[in-house]
Structure formats: structure tokens, C-alpha cells
Amino acid sequence: MNSLALINEFLGQPPNASSHGYQIDHILEFCHWFMAALFFGWSAFFIFVLIRFRKRRQPTADHAGVRSGISTHLEFSVVLIEAVLLLGFAIPLWAKRVNQFPPGKEALVVHVVAQQFSFNYHLPGPDGQFGRRDVSFVTNANPLGLDPNDPAGKDDIVTTGELHVPVNRPVICELSSKDVIHDFFLPSMRIAGDAIPGLLIPIWFTPIKTGTDEVICGQLCGLGHYGMKGTLVVDTPQDYQAWLKERAELAGGTQGAASSQSPGAPKTENAPTQPQPSPGAPQQPKNKPAAPAPSPNPGG
Amino acid sequence: MDASTSVETHHEPHEHDAAHEHHELGWWRKYIFSTDHKVIGIQYGITGLLFLLIGFSLMMLMRWQLAYPGQALPVIGKWLPHIFGPGSMPDGKMTPDFYNSLGAMHGTIMIFLGVVPLAFAAFGNFVVPLQIGAPDMTFPKVNMASYWALFVGASIMVTSFFVPGGAAKSGWTSYVPLAAISDTGQGYNPIFNGQTLWLIGFIFLITSSLLGAINFITTIIQLRAKGLTWMRLPFFVWSQFVTAFLLVLAFPPLEAAIIMQLMDRVAHTSFFMPSGLIVNGTPLSISGGGSPLLWQHLFWFLGHPEVYVLILPAFGIVAEILANNSRKPLWGYKSLVFSVLVIGFLSFIVWAHHMWMTGMGSAVSAFFQTTTLLISIPSVIILSAFFISLWGGSIRFNVPMLFTIAFLPMFGIGGLTGIPLAFNSADLYLHDTYYIIAHFHYIVAPGTIFGLFAGIYYWFPKATGRKMNDFWGKVHFWPTLICMNVIFLPMFLQGMVGMHRRWYDGGQGWNVANEHTIWGLTGFQWNHPISWAAWIMGLAQIPFIINFFWSIKHGEKVNDNPWEATTLEWTAPSPPPHGNFLTPPVAYRGPYEYSLPGRERDYTMQNEPVEPAERSRRKPAAEPVLVSH
Amino acid sequence: MNNPPDISQDPKEYEEYAHGVQKHVRAYLMVGALLLTFTAITVALSYVDFGTRKANIGIAMLVATLKAGAVALVFMHLAAEKRLIYRILIFTGFFVLGLFWLILLAWYDYPIFK
Amino acid sequence: MEIPYTISTRPDTGLWNAKVGIWLFLASEVMLFGGLFSAYIFLRIDAAPGMWPHGLLNVPVGTMNTAILILSSVTVVLAWASLKMRRYRAYWWYMLATILCGVIFLTVKLAYEWPQKFEHFGAYIKPEALGKYEKYLGNERRTEKGLEPRIEITGHLHSQNAKEYEVALDPVNAEPDNPAMDRPHFFPLPVTDKIATIEKEDVERATMFLPTHSAYFASYFTITGLHGMHVLGGVLVFIYMWLPVSKRLYQRNPEHLANRVEVSGLFWHFVDLIWIFVFPLFYLL
């Protein structure tokens, strides 16, 4: 399989660092080989025809033209290859991505809350419980609106810009957004997902190499879109624990609402429409099919 | 048209009116508020070309920023703030907002004001009635209204550059909530701001397209000449027919969405705004309860059919020119027709492939992946048929044919690179990278635009009675072809390395764009050759523009059928008079009777009756040649 | 659809047709009355509790569809229209339903999580 | 050459041009309203409990308007039939009736129904303050009975100051525990003279019944507004065909006028047909 990887490398794709990434690279490779075969096959035919049947060489045309059914075979094989790629690779791969999440205990769960123009990460802390978040608590010091009265949130870790994860452990990122649509793209993890306000979209991956990766916002989100980046650091388990500890200490100081070093992205966009009474405020964004909120929810 | 005998009895008073009118039309009624399909076609054509030029100019500005981010644009940089306002390019340096405006308006203008008016409306108006032997469109006044609706829409779009804050800046897709909150608040007029004007302009553009498309369909159904059966229609007419259906059925849901977004902006509703938005640290005061994904669904319900609106007319033009210049019938006419119908049908049920990243589950994404792959099959069939049509031909390399020949592999590259995007798992890596930009530009720029150039060179003699200059045509063709590839091929590499679209800094600040080298340059460095090629390509259009206008008056005079073509438009005088044909044409045969054996000339026009001798001789060749798959 | 055949329409046909129209007038009036009755029924049914709101909506939509059907079939002459128009409408119907159903499916097909 | 089949039919399709054209136009209209109704449905199924109001519109007036539109559909088809039978006078009267129906419909909508809504006030109470206003909301009983909670207090805004709203309550909020208020009434009940004082602090959002009030009113105003514009368009076309110019066309070629009436009639029936769905969806359910 490795020789196949040549074409992707040739086209400039940086190496993969997640456990499922090679499968995604393979499907890309197959596609590229398949495209190359079709392209060069037809091109050869094409150039031959243009030379062989140019007017000077072939003063009169043949009304009937090609009578063989070769193209039917060709088209049939295109269908076949596409079907194999689809049924054999693409559909199972996606099913694995969206239906087979690693069990919550095994995996590290992170809430990713995007905003213009940075990614905030919310980790449950040592107790493994996420504190409640509510729009009404949002301030500059508390960008996610962590409820200061919720005991589950006391030890939570909130960071902006940089996220650490341990190597070889599945990571589940639940994506949501405070304002507009962003896209959380981890190139070397070969995973991406939109962060859409009002929705909660989970994605997961397992890093297999330590190192630092760029997090790219892949969806136009305003004038600072080009600068909306984050950092994903894949640590050894030890380094990860150390980072957690450091973060937890920071969090202890400010009661759940941890530091937010803005990554110096440009200033956020335009002011809201009318700065009147406070909005209808749902708590955490709910996944669509989830049951209705238990309490009446005026805003939504 | 035999029915005219019967029509006359009912029509008589009418006809007299009409006859009078023709002679007394003033200049305004003749050239500006004309109801003649040919004049309207030319109006559409000039408008479309103008906007292609504008769209291209916006892009050349952006290419400066991408190659030399943050540097002042030499020479014209000082002038632009006087045109676009001080916020656009202070000291010749582009602001992020202005970059986003340029990007959104480049996309919008190219698609809706450049290609649709030119490919669909201009060629459709000028050529289709002639090709089907009709005197005009069925509803000439509606036709005129449709052009003027476009004109109003286009004016609004252009105006939006000059309002405070500049033109729309949320991408041509105008995803909400970004689009709904952009251009609001202090310093923005509630109506005269970029995004609101974009929406209002769009309503006019949609109206124009709907009126035009309805007119086309009715014309093709009702006004075909006697003997012109469906299977004798030139392929171009088929492609316009399907295109018109796409517009009629796909545009209205977008219109609904646009009305709703307009309400969100003007009446502060929340069709697309969920509850609990916090913008810039401040909660938004809206009722909430809306859905951002609803916009995306309604947008792409049009968006995908729209891309076929961009390509099908080009297929049609290419088919005509290919048959004409290979002096051979199109190979597999029936399967071509069948394929174009299947594309039309399927294009309505693939739209969610633009939304793979929106948290789609496995069942629905399996459905949309399957339909997306299915729709690539008819495209493969069409392209194969075009290639095979060349076999056994006697190929002439005139200017229209050069563009046509270049179209084929260029579309091939664009289409083939759509295949990895169709697999959502592969798209995980490619979504919204420059790979996407390269994919679709290969289809629309060296694809559709080349098809349009080919069509302009090909039908120019019909419109003016003169030919465009061949030499300057070639001077136009070669640099354009080379530049197109230098522009768009490296974008695949940029995409593979992970560079994203809509990046104001061209990737300067990103590791992915600077750490890895591909073919000797980093992703960011590739911007230089790309941008230079874009500017050189701009220069390469000058011979075309000059050739175009010069040839109207001074081009070589030619007869009514300079290309020795077979379809009915070449039986009309050049330029055709009001009413088009001197006598109602009758079609006796298929559209591409080139190089019929046993004939003196190598082309037999559709209105030449079948001789008894020929009937027996050509029987076997008449239908079975159209091998179906 | 084939070649346009060589028949010209006889003006006399129109006259005959006009007589046919008279017969339809009664039908139009009846359908009008029917529609008014059904409007009353819709309103009345909306005050009956069919258990769930869904059931009420379903029933109201059923009645509305019947009414709309009557308008389309009789007033808009769809009961006896040309094939071409049926074709246009079949495609339109298909695509509206497609628009709606596919969005609905996508709406509820979300990753199973936890 | 002249454009054929403007009046007579093309043999192979059996249709004249404008008929093909109008049906294509209606096809696009089906897609347009299809998009809007889809939006209505998705907004509605996603609405949080208590967020989709019921019984706020005036049912008798809506019923009357429905009847008027149906009536106008009948008169327009009779107008067409009269032309086919070459009875111009009858045509003229039927057309006049149609135009009047359209005008009445629009007047009721614009001069009565909409302005009435603009004067109505509603305040959504914050979740944590719901208990404080229990006497206007009656949520205890509602939860017991398994009904959706009430989270809004509506009525006429009497006055407001920096801190409070004073609202003359709608009967629903005046007698929230009366089971008769659980279902909408056919005849709208007038605002009571019971006045409630609502502290602004407890209010999530307070607006008149404008499009911004809720997803419900947003779609109500958008869809009925667009529908109203269709009605207006139809009325203008009918007026043109009723004016003396039509008489001249009739004398020249009655069939031509009949075709025009048929085509605009088809449009009119379609507008009626849309209303047949709008009425129950917004007024009744």
C-alpha cells in the first residue's frame, strides 16, 4: 500500500498522524490513480486522433465513425471502479466516523466552542464532568459562560488557542459555535467538522504521533477568518498530565473560567443588530434530535 | 410553418399591426427596448462579456493580495480608494473586508452576471430560435422584461460596491449567520449596505432567469419548425432546454431563502438564526429558533443545479462546433441527449455534497454520495462521445475549434477532480481548500469560458455577417490556454498541502503553506506564478476585445454559411432580418449530416429534402450510427 | 411527441367548444359550493381534539389537499389537460417532495453519540 | 414570419403558447412556495416548547377571506366561460366581481388584520422568573395535564417605564386556569381590563406581534405578505383585462381575450390554492 502513497506525496500532501488517516489517504490515492489513468488514456487517444485525422492528412471524413462498443466497456469499468470505491471504502469509512464513537471513558472528550476568531476548548477536568454553560454568564473573562454555581464546573479547564491531547488515545471533539459557522480542521489528523451555532457536531480521531499541528478554520467566518488558527499538541501521556496539572492550577485561581489569551486575531466583526433586552438564551447547544429542553426555553 | 395558414384567419388584424410596427420602430425600440430575440441576445451577450471582464478584474486585484499580502498595489493602488471608498485600500493596501468583498462579488458576478447571461441567455436567445426555425421567442415582451430585470439586478449589484462598508463579503454562498450579521450596525445603512443590496439584486436576477427560462422552454416546445422532431434537434438546443428546466425548478427555492434572509436583515426575524448567538461578546437580540442549515439546504438546492447551468450550454456549443469542424456527425447523439436529461434530473438530488462537514449522518451521506457518483456517469458518457466523434473525421483547426478542443481535456480535469470530492471521507481533507477552487475553475474557466469563446467566434458571422480575425483569434487562444493551466494546476498542489480558500493573506501566516515544498516551491510561493499568469492572461484578452469590436465593422465579409454547417440557423440571412427566415423552414433530416456518402458536398443541411435514392442508400446509416450505450 | 401534423384547426370547432362550456358552468358552481363547505369543515375540525396536535394537523392537511385538488382538477382544468402539462407537473411535484424529504432526512440523520 | 400558436393550438402538443408558459410559471411558483413551506415546517418542528403560539389570529376574518378567495375563483372561471360563450356583458360583471373580491381580501389583510397584530404586545418571561408570574400563566395545571408550558404574557401594552411593562391582559393570561382557555376560540376574545405589571428584569424579550416576535410571526408575515403580493398582481392584471381595451380585443378576436383570461385565471386559482394551505396552517393549527 505504501507505494500508492507516492501520488499524494507527489502532490504535496503532508504526512498523516492519526490512526484512521491512512484510510482517507488511500481513498484519495485510488481516486488520483484512477483519474490519472483516465486522463492519460484519453489524452493519448485524443492527441493521436488530432494528428491522425487532421484535415491535411484526412481530407474527407468518414460519416459513420467508430462502430465498436469499446467506449461502453470503458464507461462500465468507470461505474465499477466508482462503485467499489463507494461501497467498499467511502461508506464504511464514514459510518466508522459518525456511528462508532469510542466509549466515553476510553476517549478524551473536548468541547470545542468556536468564535470569531479563535477556538475555545472546554475540558471536564479531573472529575470527568462538564460544568453547565449558559449564555448569560458570558463575559470576557468567561468566554464560554461557565456557570460559577455548578459544582461540576469547578475543576473544568477552559483554554483558548492551544489544545493538548495525549498520543494513542481517542479524542472526541464536540463542535459548536457562539456566533457564525466555523470549521475545525486538523490537517494531519485528516479530520474536520463544521462548528455551527445551535448545533453540536461530534468528530473523533486517535493521534498516533506526538508533535504539533495547526488547527485551521476552514469556513469563511468574517474578516479575521484568514487568521483563525489554533494549535493542537499531541503529547506523550506524561507531558499531557503535566499540562493538565498546569492548566488545573490556573483554573483553580479563577474558578472555572480560565485564562483566555486571544491569539491576536483581528478585532471581531460588526455589532449586533439591536442591543436591547437580553436574548433568548439556550444553554448548551443541543444536538438536533435530542429531546426538548426540560425547562421552557423562551429564546428558542 | 404550415400552421400559419390557419393562424392567419384568426390573426389578420394582428398581422397588419405588426407589419406597420416594423417600419416605424425608432432607434430606442429597435436597439434598446427591442423585443427581437436577436437584439436581446446581443444585449445579453455584451452585458455578460462586460461582467466577465469586471469579474476578472476583481480577481486580478485579489491575486495581488494573495501573492504579495499586505504590500501596496503599485500604480492603481492609489486610485482604487477613490473608486471603492477609503475603507477598501488605504495607501494601496487591501483590507480584509475588501478582500472578502472582492471574493464574494467575483463569484457572484462571474456566475450570475457573466456566465449565465452569456452562456444561457445570450446564446440561448440568439441561437435557439434560429436553430429551431422559429421567427422569435414565444413571448417577445417577456423576453425584453427578462433582460431589463437582469439589468436592474446587475445595477444593484454594482452599486453595492459604492455604499458605506462596501459590497457583500460573506462569500457567494452567503452562509448565515455570517451573512445575516455582516454589514449591520454602526456605519451601515439598513437597506443600502452590501449584503442587503446583494439580496435585493438577486431577486431581480432570479426573476430575470425565471422569465427567460420559461420563454426558452415554451419556445422549444411550441415553435420548432415543421419536421424538426425532438430527435432532430441540434444538441445545443437540448442542452439549453435542460438548462432552462434547471433554472425554472431550482431557482425558486433559493428565492424563498433570499426572501427569508432579507427578512432576517430588514425585519429582524430569525429564519436562519438560532437562539443564543453572541457576536463580539454581545448577545444578539432576536427571537432565535432559526436554522443556519436550512439556508445551506435551500442554497445548494439551487447551487448544484446552477453549476450544471454553467456547463450544459458549453457542452451544447462544443457539440455543434465539434461536429462542424470534424465534418462528421456527433457520435452517439441519442446517448448524448439521454445523458443530458439524466444530468438534469440527478442534479436536483445531489446538493448535500457541498455540506459533508455539517454533521451529516451515514445514511443520508451514503445517499448523496451515491447520487453524486451517478451524476458523473452521464458526464463521462458525454465526454467520451465527444472524443470518439473526432475519430474518422477531417479536423479543421480554426479558432472556434481550437477553443473547443481545449475545452475537452480542461473540462476533463475539472470533472475528474470532482470525484474525490464526492467521497465524503476524502473531502474531509479537501473541503474548502484550494483543491476545490481548482476543481471548479477547471470546469468554469478553461471549460465554460472556452466554450463561450468558441461560441462567440463561431456565431459571430451569423450576428454580423462578418468573421472575426483568425490570426488574432489564435493570438488570443494560445496564451489564454497556457495561462489558465499555470493558474489553476498549482492550485491542486496548494489544496493538497492544506491551503484554504478565502485566505486574505494567501497563506503567508500558515505553517502548511510555508513548511512543505512541492515541486520546488512552497504553497505560498506558488501564488507568484499563479498571479503573474493571471495578469498575463488579462493582457491576452486585449486582442480578443479589439478583434471583437473591430470585426463588427471591419471583419472579413462572409456568406450566410461560412462554416459550411448543417443546422437551420445557417439557412437564414446574416444577420437575420426581423422574423428571421424569408420562408418558414422545414427540416427533413437530423442535425449533423456531414460527409454523407455519395454526396457532392460534405455537408447536407437540415432543410434539404431527402431524395428517394438517398433514402434506400442511407437507411442503415441513418439511425444505428447513433450507438446507444 | 412527434412531428407537427398537417392539420389546421377549424374555426367551427371553437363554436362547438363554446357550447360545451355551458355544461361546465354548473360544475364550477357546485365545486365552489363544495369548497365553501369544506372550508367550514376545516374550521370546525380544528376545534375538535383528535388526541394529538399531529393528528389535527394531519386531518386539516388532508381536507386542504382535497380542496386544493378540487381547485386544480376543475377550475384549473387539470382533470383533462394535455400530456405535456402533466409531465411538467409530475417533475415539479417530484422535486418539491425531494426538496422537502431529503432535507427532512438530513435533519434527523445525525451521528449517534453516547 | 409571425409567431405562431399565440391563439390556435399547436397540433402535436394541443396547446397554445401562453398556456405552456403559465404552467411553467406555476411550476416555479410551486417550488417557491414549496421552499417557504418547508422552512415553516422545519422551524415549527424545531420550535422549543411554548414557542409556537396558537390561536393568535382572527379565525372568523380568516374564514371570511378564505371564502372570498374561493368565491373569486368561481367568478373568474365563470368570466372565462362567459367569454367562451361570447357573452361579453356577463364576462364584464364576473370580472368586476373577481376584482372586488381581490380588493376586499387585500383590504382586510392590510387595513385590519396586520395592524391589529402590530398593536398586540407579548413578553416572554425568563425561565427563572416563570414562577413569579404563575398567576398569569397557569403552568402548574398545564404541566399536570401534559400541555406545553406558557412562557409569554400577551395583551395590550398600556404603558411602560424604565422598570416595568403594564399590560392589559388577554383572556388567556387573565384566567390561565380556566380550561376553556386551553384551546383557541373561534371568535377572538377581547382584551380584558385586568392589568398585569411585568418587571423588565424578568423579561427575556418583549415585542409587538411583529415579524421579529417569533418564528411563527416571521413565517406568517413572510408567507402572507408574499401571497398578498400575488393577489395584488392578479388584481392588476384583471383590472387591465376589464378596462375598455379588453372590449376592443374582444371585438377583434374573442378567443385571444379568452385565452388571456384563462391564463390569468390559472394564476388566480393557484393563488387561491396556496391560501387553502396557508389558512389552516397559520390560523387554525
Ligand code: HEA
Ligand atoms: C460547472 C461547474 C461544475 C461542475 C460541472 C461540477 C461537477 C462536479 N462536481 Fe463540483 N463544484 C463546483 C462546480 C462544478 N462541479 C463548484 C463551483 C464548487 C464549489 C462551490 C463552493 O463551495 O463555492 C464545487 C464543489 C464540489 C463539491 C463540494 C466540495 C466541498 O465543498 O467540499 C463536490 C463534492 O462532491 C463536487 C463534486 C463534483 C462532481 C462529482 C462533479 C461531476 O459532475 C463531474 C463529472 C465529470 C467527469 C467525471 C469528467 C469525465 C471525463 C472523462 C472521463 C474524460 C477524461 C479525459 C481527459 C481528461 C482527456 N463539486
Ligand code: HEA
Ligand atoms: C463562472 C464562474 C467563475 C469564473 C469564470 C472564474 C474565473 C476565475 N477565477 Fe474564480 N471563483 C468563482 C467563480 C469563477 N471564477 C467562485 C464561485 C469563487 C468562490 C467565491 C467565494 O469564495 O465565495 C471563485 C474564487 C476564486 C478564487 C479564490 C479566492 C479565495 O478563495 O480567496 C480565485 C483565486 O485565484 C479565483 C481565480 C479566478 C481566475 C484567475 C479566473 C480566470 O479564469 C478568469 C478568466 C476570465 C476571463 C478569461 C474573462 C475574459 C473575458 C473578457 C476579457 C471579456 C471581454 C469583454 C468584451 C469583449 C466586452 N476565483
Ligand code: CUA
Ligand atoms: Cu472561523 Cu473561519
Ligand SMILES: [Cu+2]
Ligand atoms: Cu455540486
